Amino acid sequence: MIRKLLRRVFKRAEPAVTQEPAVIPAELHGIRKEDISPAARKVCYVLQEAGHKAYVVGGAVRDLIAGATPKDFDVATDATPEQVRALFRRSRIIGRRFRIVHVMSGQETIEVSTFRAMNSEESSTDEHGRILQDNVWGSMAEDATRRDFTVNALYYDPSTQTVVDYHHGVADLQQKTLRMIGEPHQRYREDPVRMLRAVRLAAKLGLIIDPDARRPIREMANLLENVPLARLFDEILKLLTSGHAVPCLRQLREEGLHTGLLPMLDVILDQPVGERFVWLSLENTDARVRAGKSVSPGFLFATLLWHQVLTNWNERRARKEPSHPALFAAMGEVLDTQAEKLAITRRISADITEIWALQPRFEKRAGKAPYRLLEQPRYRAGYDFLRLRAESGEIPMELPDWWDNFADAGGNAREEMLQAQPRDPAAAAKKRRRRPRRKAEADSGGSVTAEAGSED
Ligand code: ATP
Ligand code: MG
Numbered sequence: 001m002i003r004k005l006l007r008r009v010f011k012r013a014e015p016a017v018t019q020e021p022a023v024i025p026a027e028l029h030g031i032r033k034e035d036i037s038p039a040a041r042k043v044c045y046v047l048q049e050a051g052h053k054a055y056v057v058g059g060a061v062r063d064l065i066a067g068a069t070p071k072d073f074d075v076a077t078d079a080t081p082e083q084v085r086a087l088f089r090r091s092r093i094i095g096r097r098f099r100i101v102h103v104m105s106g107q108e109t110i111e112v113s114t115f116r117a118m119n120s121e122e123s124s125t126d127e128h129g130r131i132l133q134d135n136v137w138g139s140m141a142e143d144a145t146r147r148d149f150t151v152n153a154l155y156y157d158p159s160t161q162t163v164v165d166y167h168h169g170v171a172d173l174q175q176k177t178l179r180m181i182g183e184p185h186q187r188y189r190e191d192p193v194r195m196l197r198a199v200r201l202a203a204k205l206g207l208i209i210d211p212d213a214r215r216p217i218r219e220m221a222n223l224l225e226n227v228p229l230a231r232l233f234d235e236i237l238k239l240l241t242s243g244h245a246v247p248c249l250r251q252l253r254e255e256g257l258h259t260g261l262l263p264m265l266d267v268i269l270d271q272p273v274g275e276r277f278v279w280l281s282l283e284n285t286d287a288r289v290r291a292g293k294s295v296s297p298g299f300l301f302a303t304l305l306w307h308q309v310l311t312n313w314n315e316r317r318a319r320k321e322p323s324h325p326a327l328f329a330a331m332g333e334v335l336d337t338q339a340e341k342l343a344i345t346r347r348i349s350a351d352i353t354e355i356w357a358l359q360p361r362f363e364k365r366a367g368k369a370p371y372r373l374l375e376q377p378r379y380r381a382g383y384d385f386l387r388l389r390a391e392s393g394e395i396p397m398e399l400p401d402w403w404d405n406f407a408d409a410g411g412n413a414r415e416e417m418l419q420a421q422p423r424d425p426a427a428a429a430k431k432r433r434r435r436p437r438r439k440a441e442a443d444s445g446g447s448v449t450a451e452a453g454s455e456d
Contacts, residue, residue, distance in 0.1 A: 031161070128223060178205075199239075240297075
């Protein structure tokens with residue numbers, strides 16, 4: 001206990017921002033100049049030629065040393081946003097909370113940020129200690145210290161091919177440790193999202209979260225409730241589309257971070273079929289991301305929330321609510337509940353709804369309905385979702401297989417497939433009742449189609 005206290009006091013007293021950084025040569029960090037995108041290199045050279053400091057910084061340096069492929073390249077400099085803007089024709093200043101410059105070069109956009117300090121006098125915090133505003137320029141050492149983890153505070157200079165390291169980040173990375181800069185409780189209080197970042201980065205790079213940084217997470221998890229929903233959503237989306245969603249969520253669960261945050265997971269993970277479905281979907285997503293394919297957030301959230309919709313829908317049908325309106329009511333209710341915890345954007349909600357609404361239409365294998373479904377712009381997403389449902393054991397595999405064959409078959413073969421379908425007694429009864437009507441009218445009857453259309 002005393003040792004712990006001493007360690008904490010010692011850490012606080014550490015003159016972190018005045019320490020001399022290590023300058024690590026290429027043979028020790030292993031990054032080759034060619035690993036850095038040409039645009040990021042060029043941005044550094046132009047800034048340096050104009051007399052500024054400029055480094056590739058953050059996630060890219062970390063990922064390269066860890067042997068991973070960086071998602072993008074960020075540059076940090078002592079030039080102000082206006083000075084950066086003046087040096088690059090294709091650039092613009094963006095952001096209100098942090099003003100940074102986007103420099104466009106070919107197809108790439110490089111984010112250039114000015115060294116910032118975490119100045120406690122000038123940065124304002126909310127009543128929980130969360131930093132609300134910290135746009136205060138600082139020295140390079142201060143910029144390193146305001147970053148979250150030691151492995152994220154590394155600066156690569158493409159001119160000298162050295163890494164400037166203020167917090168032993170290279171050694172931590174080589175020892176597979178994710179260590180917080182500063183006192184972890186305080187750093188989580190300032191920004192609770194750092195808890196999620198810790199889990200994501202550890203899972204992504206196979207790092208162990210240092211015990212000092214890991215221990216407080218469980219007790220501080222509730223601070224995530226004070227984070228704006230939109231920011232939480234961005235972070236969760238990053239986590240789910242990191243290509244490492246499965247290990248990330250496993251660790252979120254281990255750290256006690258999943259409850260409340262992802263209410264869908266609380267519920268789903270307790271249901272065997274639901275759990276299987278979610279993990280399958282996440283494995284699928286990870287494989288796609290790693291193969292460099294795009295993933296649709298709408299599809300992903302549609303899978304994560306599907307079993308809640310199913311449960312709600314089944315309850316409604318058990319109360320004798322008509323099936324189609326019951327489905328739409330269930331979808332609405334699930335999305336509304338979710339929206340209180342996680343701000344799913346309107347666009348993504350529309351995508352989710354579309355994928356869900358297509359599901360009952362796959363069961364109609366008679367008349368013109370299957371042809372119309374094939375022509376739906378979202379057919380592919382709906383079909384992929386259907387297959388996942390089958391793979392998880394929710395529905396028979398025969399259904400997606402049938403659609404596979406139907407999509408591939410020629411005109412005559414399609415007709416034969418439709419004829420071969422056993423008659424659904426309910427549908428047949430409906431048809432009998434409708435007999436007096438004209439045929440065309442009876443055929444247009446996909447009521448889900450009409451409702452799905454009006455939902456859009
Ligand atoms: P990714 O691989 O997802 O891009 P990243 O670490 O680069 O991971 P970014 O959000 O791009 O994440 O952040 C860039 C850098 O900014 C980080 O490497 C870190 O140095 C710093 N940073 C980001 N978020 C925080 C935070 N919440 N607190 C402190 N520093 C942060
Ligand atoms: Mg990044």
